[in-house]
Amino acid sequence: MELVTPGIGLIFWQTITFLIVLGLLAAFVWRPITDALRAREGFIADSLDAAENAKKDIAKLKEDNEYLLKEARIERDKILAQANEAAKQIKEAAKEETAKITAKMTADAKAVIVSEKNAALTEVKDLVATLSLDIAEKVLRKSLEDKKAQESLVKELIKDIKVS
Amino acid sequence: MKKIITVCKQFKVSILAILMVMATSASVFASDTTEGEAFDPGAMITHHIGDDYIWHFFDGHYGTLYLPVILYTDQGLEIFSSSNFYDEHHNQVEYNGYKLEHGYIAALDGSHPLDFSITKNVASLFISAFLLLVVFFVVAKGYKNPKKAPKGIQSFFEPIIIFIRDEIAIPNIGEKQHKRFLPFLLTLFFFIWFNNLLGLMPGGANLTGNISVTFVLACIVLIITLFSTKKYYWQHIFATPGVPWPVMIILIPIELVGILTKPFSLMVRLFANITAGHIIILSLFSLIFIFESMAVAPVSVAFAIFMNFLELFVALLQAYVFTLLSAMYFGSAVEEAHH
Structure with missing residues (x-):
């Protein structure tokens, strides 16, 4: 029976010792440890969150970069197309201009030729008129001498001199 | 869960009953055996799982640590070494009006001192x-x-x-x-x-x-x-x-x-x-x-x-x-x- 009968001595010492150990450990060991564990768990959770966020940021950055690249490529293509278009237009315009200039030059040349020809003709006509007047003078003089001869001459001259 | 606990409890109660029987039978055996001759496992086991005023490591002069005995009596605290209960041949002796009885300290005059010993x-x-x-x-x-x-x-x-x-x-x-x-x-x-x-x-x-x-x-x-x-x-x-x-x-x-x-x-x-x-x-x-x-x-x-x-x-x-x-x-x- 003595095995299951509590003894006052051991109860006394056990109570005192256990409470002292409990007090000391609670104050100087368990509190710092649990606080530190909580702090560390918080730190780890924060770090994991930060890593996750950084990963997300990097992914976003990459996406942005890709978008920018795509954008740039589209822009480049657009610029190239525009440049091609512009070049084509310039070429076309140049061609047209050249054609116009050539046409104008030809027209000018033709006009000059026509005017020259007219001038030459006028000169010829003047000459012809002068000649005609000369002839008429001569004929008039002759007719004063020999009326009949002069008249035949005039007739002959007029027959000979034919204005083209 | 409650069921398991009750089953456990019943099991524990039965263990307790066996322990009680063992403890009592051990003391019966102890009184039957002739001095130092036959081996009594019951006494040996109860001795080992129980408390003691000495800490025995091995036989010999230095093999035992005698722990202090602290008694609270009507006259106040009494503190002395448990080695006083043993003579040089490790036989139990009386000391200062106290003796060891079935592993506990008992007063010879029949009073009941409170035992706060460092056992x-x-x-x-x-x-x-x-x-x-x-x-x-x-x-x-x-x-x-x-x-x-x-x-x-x-x-x-x-x-x-x-x-x-x-x-x-x-x-x-x-x-x-x-x-x-x-x-x-x-x-x-x-x-x-x-x-x-x-x-x-x-x-x-x-x-x-x-x-x-x-x-x-x-x-x-x-x-x-x-x-x-x-x-x-x-x-x-x-x-x-x-x-x-x-x-x-x-x-x-x-x-x-x-x-x-x-x-x-x-x-x-x-x-x-x-x-x-x-x-x-x-x-x-x-x-x-x-x-x-x-x-x-x-x-x-x-x-x-x-x-x-x-x-x-x-x-x-x-x-x-x-x-x-x-x-x-x-x-x-x-x-x-x-x-």
């Missing part, structure tokens, strides 16, 4: 307390910088501390309330575990297999439970919702007794488990002497080694069970009405 168990208790403080102050030192990874002895205890917090305290008491009880649960767990292991050491005292120690632990659990009770706890006992009043006449006494049976089961469970382990190992070694043959030794040693490994597991298991059930009782005390 083998008390000495072992002090050693374990010192060990606990040293070990955990060293562990706590590692937490000066909370961001550093644990190392050394700290990394051994940290998972256990986290286990007690996350698997015992928080699920049973609740996230909000567990912080108040965690220091006690941690101290309780390591106190029981350390003392269980110390008890398994050769020459170690059977401290956690002593009813006084488990009685104190269970009382502290009961006191903490009662002081942290909330309205819902008592409402559950005196006005269980959905139960008609005639049933309550039967139910209230049962519930009131239940308040006490919970810590009582804690007390008996730890005591019986640890003591039973010691008894089995000692019985296995007794076989060698009972058969008086060295041929039995290998078998006994093999079984004893197996039992020792089992006891190492039981040491941890019982510390866990005691802590878990304490946490459950605290949890029921601080439970709020939610259904």
Whole structure:
């Protein structure tokens, strides 16, 4: 029976010792440890969150970069197309201009030729008129001498001199 | 869960009955045997699992540590060495009006002095307390910088501390309330575990297999439970919702007794488990002497080694069970009405 009968001595010492150990450990060991564990768990959770966020940021950055690249490529293509278009237009315009200039030059040349020809003709006509007047003078003089001869001459001259 | 506990309780009660029979029969055998001749396993085992005023390590002049005896009598405190009870041939003698009787100090004049002696168990208790403080102050030192990874002895205890917090305290008491009880649960767990292991050491005292120690632990659990009770706890006992009043006449006494049976089961469970382990190992070694043959030794040693490994597991298991059930009782005390 003595095995299951509590003894006052051991109860006394056990109570005192256990409470002292409990007090000391609670104050100087368990509190710092649990606080530190909580702090560390918080730190780890924060770090994991930060890593996750950084990963997300990097992914976003990459996406942005890709978008920018795509954008740039589209822009480049657009610029190239525009440049091609512009070049084509310039070429076309140049061609047209050249054609116009050539046409104008030809027209000018033709006009000059026509005017020259007219001038030459006028000169010829003047000459012809002068000649005609000369002839008429001569004929008039002759007719004063020999009326009949002069008249035949005039007739002959007029027959000979034919204005083209 | 309740069913399992009741089954356990019945099992424990039966163990207790066997122990009682053994203890009484041991004393009967002791009186029958002739002096120093026949080997009495019952006496040997009760002697080893019980308390003592001396700490016997080995035979010989220096093999025994005589511990101080402290008696509180009508004349005040009396302190003397337990070596006074023994003569040079290690025979028990009377001293200063006291004598040793069945392992206890008795006064020759029939008075009953209160015995506060530093017995083998008390000495072992002090050693374990010192060990606990040293070990955990060293562990706590590692937490000066909370961001550093644990190392050394700290990394051994940290998972256990986290286990007690996350698997015992928080699920049973609740996230909000567990912080108040965690220091006690941690101290309780390591106190029981350390003392269980110390008890398994050769020459170690059977401290956690002593009813006084488990009685104190269970009382502290009961006191903490009662002081942290909330309205819902008592409402559950005196006005269980959905139960008609005639049933309550039967139910209230049962519930009131239940308040006490919970810590009582804690007390008996730890005591019986640890003591039973010691008894089995000692019985296995007794076989060698009972058969008086060295041929039995290998078998006994093999079984004893197996039992020792089992006891190492039981040491941890019982510390866990005691802590878990304490946490459950605290949890029921601080439970709020939610259904």
